[in-house]
Amino acid sequence: MDVPQLLEAAALLVPEDVADEGDVTVSDVWECLVRDEWEVAIGLLEECGGERALSLEFWEALAAAAEQLRLERSAAWCRWRCYEARCGVIRADLTLRPVGEARRRTPFSGAGVLRPMWEIGNRTPAGEPTLHVAALWAEFVPFVEPGGRATVRLAPLDRSGWQNLRPGQVITMHEDMTVAGTAVVLDVRCPVAG
Known part of the structure; x- marks a missing residue:
């Protein structure tokens, strides 16, 4: 499928009642598609997805569409949301230790590149x-600095x-x-059905 077809398919998968007053609606997306404003349409559809549990097909x-338009960060975000649709969502409020208290001395990308280890309460037989x-x-920030704080989403390699x-x-x-840091779990949700 080409970009307009992919965006139309995604828009059709958004329930009409997802928007509250003042929010982006599917009608806003259709207006962008009529004007061939594809990048804007992708951004609006990402907003429609927000914290709502939309289908794997929507995110795919x-x-x-983002990959065809070479929108790397949008494509990475949508692939991340594909994972969440299949496997579930884990969100947490992360606070990193400052420089000098942990190994990290530089910021890291918030775009799903870092794969740290987590102590989540499980124990060995010993x-x-x-x-x-x-x-x-990391939500809403491109980088997380040592000593910084961010709301993060986690994608376990083995659930x-x-x-x-x-x-x-x-x-x-x-x-x-x-x-390296501590996090308070905010949300744990099951995969999206269907």
């Missing part, structure tokens, strides 16, 4: 904490150890054996 169509790897996407995670739980991030 949007990712394919009682030692186990670490689990999860990629990290099997993460079933007992609950909102309010404190988890720790590691880039080596020292603690």
Whole structure:
């Protein structure tokens, strides 16, 4: 499919009632499509997706359109949301340790590149904490600085150890054996059905 077809397919997958007063609506998207404003339409559809649980098909169509338009960050974000539609959502409020208290001395990209280890409360048979790897996407910021704070989304490489995670739980991030930061779990949601 070409970009307009992909965007039309994505727009058709957004329920009409997703917008509240003052929010972006599907009608806004259709207006952009009529004017061939594809990049704007992608941005509006991403907003329609917001925190709503939209289908895998929606995010796949949007990712394919962004890839065809070479919108790398949008494509990466939509692929991330494809993962969340398949596997579920984990969001947390992360605070990194400042320079001098952890290994990190420079900011890292918030676009899902970093794959730190997380201590999430699981233990080995000997009682030692186990670490689990999860990629990290920082919401609304391109980079996270040492000592900084951001709302992050986690994509575990193996979801099997993460079933007992609950909102309010404190988890720790590691880039080596020292603690790189702490996070309070905000939200844990199951995959989108269908």
